[in-house]
Amino acid sequence: MKRLFKLSSTWFPIWCILLLMLIMVGVYIPVFGGTNQNLSDVPLIIVNEDKGKAGDAILLNLIKTQNGNSFKWDVVKTKEKALSDLKNNKAYGALVIPADYSKQLSQVHDLLISGNGVGKPATLDILLNEGVGQSASLIASNTLQTVVSATSIGVSSHFKSELNQKGITLSPMNAFLLDRPVQFTTKNVLGLPVKLNKGMTPFVMSIIASIAGLVGANMIRGYLMKSNGILREKGSPLPESQILKAALLLAILLAFCGSVILQLSVFGFFGSAHASSIWYIFLFSFFCCLTMLFLFKAVALLFGGWGILVMFPINFMGIFSSGGAFPLSTLPPVHRLFSFILPTRYMVDGMRALLYYQGRMEAGLREALWALSIYFVISLAIIIAFISIEQKREKQHVAAKKAEKVGLVDNELHYMQPAEQGKLHPSHQVKQAPKNTAKNDEYFRQALGKLEEGREEDSKYLKKIYEMMNDEDFRNALKSLRDKDNDF
Secondary structure, three states: OHHHHHOHHHHHHHHHHHHHHHHHHHHHHHHOOOOOOOOOOEEEEEEEOOOOOHHHHHHHOOOOEEOOEEEEEEEEOOHHHHHHHHHOOOOOEEEEEOOOHHHHHHHHHHHHHHOOOOOOOEEEEEEEOHHHOHHHHHHHHHHHHHHHHHHHHHHHHHHHHHHHHHOOOOOHHHHHHHHOOEEEEEEEOOOOOOOOHHHOHHHHHHHHHHHHHHHHHHHHHHHHHHHHHHHHHOOOOOOHHHHHHHHHHHHHHHHHHHHHHHHHHHHHHOOOOOOOOHHHHHHHHHHHHHHHHHHHHHHHHHHHHHHHHHHHHHHHHHHHOOOOOOOHHHOOHHHHHHHHHOOHHHHHHHHHHHHHOOOOHHHOHHHHHHHHHHHHHHHHHHHHHHHHHHHHHHHHHHHHHHHHHHHHHHHHOOOOOHHHHOOOOHHHOOOOOOOOHHHHHHHHHHHHHHHHHOOHHHHHHHHHHHHHOOHHHHHHHHHHHHHHHHHO
């Protein structure tokens, strides 16, 4: 046992797993950085349809940064444009300043000054894209509500200053209106049903496809090799190229069956909401599963025994940089970089477009199909290249064995002398027998022994030898063996 522990290969699994654990900690902890983690480039929309000047004041005071967080505002002219962008998953939410916003504020102002009657606050509209998931939708909602609150506080401060200068006292109802002169309404633009699973269904389906690809590629290879071992014991093993082809066929079957199970469980058993045809979702799920199976198979072929060390980072880094569990704007820069490189993000985007955005290409499905197609084609090309290499190598091996057998026949199994050959037709003439006839006899003795054992491969070999020998050759060989037996 001491000699075993002195080998470096014995310790390889230990330090390898420790390194993998360290990498996983470095990936997970920054993602779960707590509630104080900074956001960056949160996509939001603002629409100013106001015909007065009050709406311009809101545009001038938009939140650029808040508590270390940054926002990316897109100013559009109409509410219809904002709705279109939200339905195409271009932003998390939108703030709409209606056309009569200045008029509403003017009415509130006049009512407070006059004290006649009870008024209502001016209203701003908040539109939310609930398809991005609960976390991202909550970020958008809180940010837009903060803008409305800041606007209301600013307007209230202005009104209070004017009322104090004029010495006007308000009724309790109007005092409440003075504190909140601007309110908001919230609306989910997609109109999705209740069973959204907090918007996590696309993420769950994508990580299942990714994990199935990782585990499936390795298990298919392992059990094919085990099955080939059984065939080898029976004397008919398959070459490597045939095993690779079988792995491809099994991967296609696994992807198909896995996609069927996903549809039945997610939409049949759990009744999750979906805005597109279930057949489109099935086809995309099948494409995702097959792409991940081919990808991990290609990695295994390229890196050999080290392949599993490459597969795990691809899998778990892809999961946490996908934008499924956490919005991309909340992730550290390194995770956002990997989100553009690894396929999991595109699987989530494509699945989300199908489930929540009626399969619109503009909602992320187009980019997802392009990215996954690139991964699929490259991975399949790598696998086909390895199959071709193995086939070429096998052909060379077969050719070498044939040459070896032909050389054996030419050099060891021709017994006729030149004088005897002259009596035969030229097509029946053979080469001169080698000087070492004892060795020739032994080769032939062994060949006959193998033939008696009934081994298929030897029978085929001997059949070829017999076809190359004419009757006289065969009689001479048997005669030589008989003479040798008599000597014993």
